[in-house]
Amino acid sequence: MHLMTLLARLPARTLLVLAGMLMASPAFAEGGPGGGGFELIFIIVMMIVFYFFLIRPQTKRAKEHRELVSGLAKGDEVVTSGGILGKINKVTEDYVVIEIANNLEVKVQKHAVQATLPKGTIKSV
Secondary structure (H helix, E strand, O other): OOOOHHHHOHHHHHHHHHHHHHHHHHHHHHHOOOOOOOHHHHHHHHHHHHHHHHHHHHHHHHHHHHHHHHHOOOOOOEEEEEEEEEEEEEEEEEEEEEEOOEEEEEEEEHEEEEEEOOOHHHHHO
């Protein structure tokens, strides 16, 4: 896995702890001829970049998906993460029953619903 991918999955607090550990290391404390100011600024800039380009958009998408899942209702036309297109017939706390053809229903977890579709989409497909 790439370093950027691993760092993107870490919470912001973990990144701050890692930066603190780096600054407390003997190699960082020794510094160089110009001092350690550049390294500190570089670490802070990298944390800001990670936050705005990786962490913030990911939390925004997660929040949108939570709102989508909580707003599911009978009659909604949805697409699941597996690509199944259907109409919701029943909604329970953790599951939804989706009719994918006449008299053919499947029960899936609510979190498997990827998107809702405009009314009438199934008939046009």
